[in-house]
Amino acid sequence: MIISPSIYRAFENAPGFDADAFCGVHASGEQISSIRINPAKLNDLSDLGFSVESPVPWCKSGWYLEERPFYTFDPLLHAGAYYVQEASSMFLEQALKQTLDCSAPLRVLDLCAAPGGKSTHIQSVLSPDSVLVCNEVIRSRAAILEENITKWGGANVIVTNNDPRDFSRLTGLFDAMVVDAPCSGSGMFRKDASAAENWSADLVTLCSQRQQRIIADIWPSLKEDGILIYATCSYSIEEDEMIADFIMEELGAESFPLSIDSNWNIVISNSPKYNATGYRFYPDKLKGEGFFLAVFKKTSGTEKSSKKSVRPKWETVPKINYKVLERWLSVKGMRFISINDSILALTEQMEETLVQLQSLYIKRAGITMGKIAGKELIPDHSLALSTLVSPHLSSIELDRDLALQYLRKEEIRVGDIPKGWTIACYKNHPLGWIKVLPNRTNNYYPKEWRILKPA
Template sequence: MSQLPEEFVSKYQSLLGEKESQIFFNAIKNDNTKKGFRLNSLKNNFQQVSYSLDKPISFADNAYYGIVSGRDIEWVSGTVYSQDPSAMYPAIIADIQPGERVLDLCAAPGGKSTALAEKLAGEGILVANEISSVRAKILRENLERWGATNVVITNESPEKLATKFVNYFDKIVIDAPCSGEGMFRKDPDAMEYWSQDYVIKCQIRQKEIISQAVKMIKPGGKLVYSTCTYAPEEDEQIVSWLVDKYNFRILPVKHYQGMSSGRPEWADNNEQLKETIRLWFQDGVGEGQFAALVQAPDTAELGTFNKSKKKKRKNNSNTNAQRLDKKQQQLIDKVIDKFNLPTQLVDWPKLAFNSNNHVYLPVVEDSRLQGLHVLNNGVELGILKKNRFEPGHQLAEVLGQNHQKQVVELQSEDSYQRFLHGETISITTDLIGFVLVSYQGHIFSFGKVGGDKMLKNFYPKGLRK
C-alpha cells in the first residue's frame, strides 16, 4: 500500500476528526476489497451459473459477492457482469422503467449501462456515451455481450451531445470523472496523482458536464449524480451547486445497511443533502462511492440554450442507409429464419436498414445522430456479402435472450478455449449452416457447420483470447 498523501491525511483529519479519520485511514490500509457480480436477466438461462449465490448484495437484484474471470463462459456470453458492489447503487436509484429514454453520459466501461439496459427490458432507449475512444471501444464490447437491443453507443463530448438531444431524456446518469479517492484501496496508483488542486480541477469539469446534461433532460426528469471519490468539493458541494443554479430538487433514496448519509455541513448546510449516499471503505459494502438523485424543475428552460425546431422526417436521413430490397431480405431470412427471435427483432424486414452492406435495426433515427461519432445504433444483424448474408456477433448475443434449437454445444473446456482462440472444431451434429455456439448452456457466438462436420469459427478476431 502506498503512503497516503500528507495533504489528504490533513484534510480528512479536519473533516472527520481524529477518531473517525483514523478508522477511515485504517480501512484504506487494510486492503479489504470486496468484489461482486450481477446476473443478466435478459439472458434465457441467467441463473445457471457456476458461481456461488450464497452471498447476495442486499440492495441489488440478482447481484452477489464473488469473483468473475474474463475467460469464464458466463462473462463471455454476457450472463454476468463483474462490478464493484458500491458502483451498482447509482443505477439502482435511477429506478429505470421500461419505455423510458435514458442517458448514461460517462458510461465506460459499462457496468451502469448494462444495468440500465437490463431494467429497460428492450423497451425505450438507452444512449451510452463515452468521450474516450479507447474506453468507448470497451463500452461497446461489454454492451454487445449484454445482448440489449435498444442501445445507442456514442463516443462524443457532452457539449456535442447536448446539441442533438435537447429536453430528450427522462433520466440521466452521470458517474462523473473524479479524483478517485474511493479507489485508493483498489488502485493505489490513484494516490500518486491525487492533490487538492486535482480535486478542484475535477470539480470544474463536473460542473461543465452537468451544465450540458441539464440541456438534455426533460422538464421534471431525474438525474443521478455519482462519483468514486470522498471529496466534498466533488460530492455534496456539486449537488448544492446543481440545486442552486438550476433549481433541481434533491430526492430521497433508500439507505441500506452499510450506507452513510451525505454531510450538509461540508456544503451549504442544506439538510436535504442527508438524502445523498456515501459508501465509505469502513462501511463494508465495497469501494468508495457517492450518489445523489435529483429532479429537474417542471419547466422547459433548464439552461441557457435554444431548442432548435426541425421538421420531422419520415425516412432515415443517413445517405448511406437504405431500406432492404426483396433480394436482400431473402438472403437474410435464409439465415436467421432458423432462430427464435426476441420480440424486438421480429419485424426486422420492415425496420432494418442497409448502410455499406451492414444491416441494422436502429432505435434512434439517424437524422438525430448525424454529426455524432456513433459506434452502434440498435442491433447489427450482420453483413451482406456477394449473394449471401453473414450474421454478426451482436446478433448472437441478442439471440441468447431466447431458447434456441439451432445450437452446437461445445462438450469440453478444451473445445471452448480453442474456440475462443479462433480455432475450427470437429463436432458431431445433424445441423448444417449457421448455428449458435454455446458452452455449459450459454450462447456466445455464431459458427458454421459444413458437410465435413467441422465448426467454422465466427468468434470476432478482436475478442479472441
C-alpha cells in the same frame, strides 16, 4: 496499503469520514469481489463456475462472491451472463427505480459510460421499449464500451463516441441522464494502489472544474421534470456536495432524496449551501468501495427543439428481405436499416431516437444482424449474443475446454452436425458463430476480443 496522512486529512471534513476506521480497512488488505447477473440471460446461479456468498442489498441482481475467480477463463463472462462490478456502484438501481417509472418507454443517457458497468445495469432495469444512449468521449474506451454492450445482448442500446458538449443541441431529448463523472478516484484506493499514488489536491480541483463543465454542457438535453443522477468514486466534497450545490445554484435543479435502509450503513450527507441530499459509501462501513451519488430533478424546462423532417442517413431494407432476416430473431416487428452494407435491427423507438442523434458519431445501434450476400445473411457476432436471437437456429454445446479454444479463436472440432452457420454455446449461452464446412469449421469469434492469456 497504508494511506498517507496528507491524503486522509484532505477528507476529514467529508460527512461520515472516520480516519482511524478508514486507514484500518485499507491497511487490512481485504478485497471485496462482486458481480451483477444479466437477468435476460442467467436464470440459475448454479450455472456459475464459482460460489456466491450473499446478495448485494441494494441491487436485485448483485452478488458478493466467496473469493475472486479468474474471470478471463470463465466462458460465461464472455457470453454476457454476468458483469464484474463494484458493489457500491450498484446503488444506481435504487436511484433509477425510485425516481422513474421504469416500466414506461424512456430515453436515458449514460454520458461517461465506459467500460459499461452502469450502462449494462441501466439496460437491465429499463423496459424493452426504452432507449439507452451510452456515450464515451475517449475512442479506445468507447471500443471497450461497445464490446461490453454487445456481450450484454440488449437490443435497445445506442453507443456514441462524443464530447459532452455535442449533446447540448439535443434539447429536451432525455427523460433521465446518468453522469458517473471523471474524478480523482479516491474511492478506489483499496482496489487500485495507483489511485493513491496519483491523487493530489490539484487533481481534485481539476476534476471539480471538469465535472461542472460536463454537467452544464449536457443540461439542455434533459427535459423538464427529467432526472439527473450524478455519481463519483471520490471522497472529496469539492467533487461531491459542492457539485450538488453547483447543480442547484447554476442550473436551478431540485434535490431528489431517496429512501434507503438504515441497515445498509450508507452515510446520508447534505451539501453546505443548498442542503442537497447525497449518499456516501465508505469501505469501513459496508461491503463496497468509496462512492457518492446524488439525484436531481430539472424544474425549469429547456425549450424542446421543434421536430423537423430530417431524412435518415441510412437506407431502409426492402421488405422482400424481411423474411430472410426475421428467421434469425425470436421476435417479429423489428425494423431493418442498412448502414455501410450492415443490416441493423431496431425497435420503432430506437429508429426514432437514432434520427435525432444523427449529428453524433454513432458506434453501435440495436442489433447488428450482418450483411446480405445474395439471398443469404452473413451473421454478425452481435446477433449471436443478442437476447433476441432465435432459439431455433443451429447450435452446438461446448464443454469448458472447447469453449476456451473457441474464445482463443482456435479451430474446434465439432463432430457430425449440419453444414452452415451454427452458434457455439457454453451451458446453453451463445458465445458466437462457427461455420461448419465439409472438411473443417471456421471460427468467427472477433479477433480483437480473443483470449490471449495462457491458461
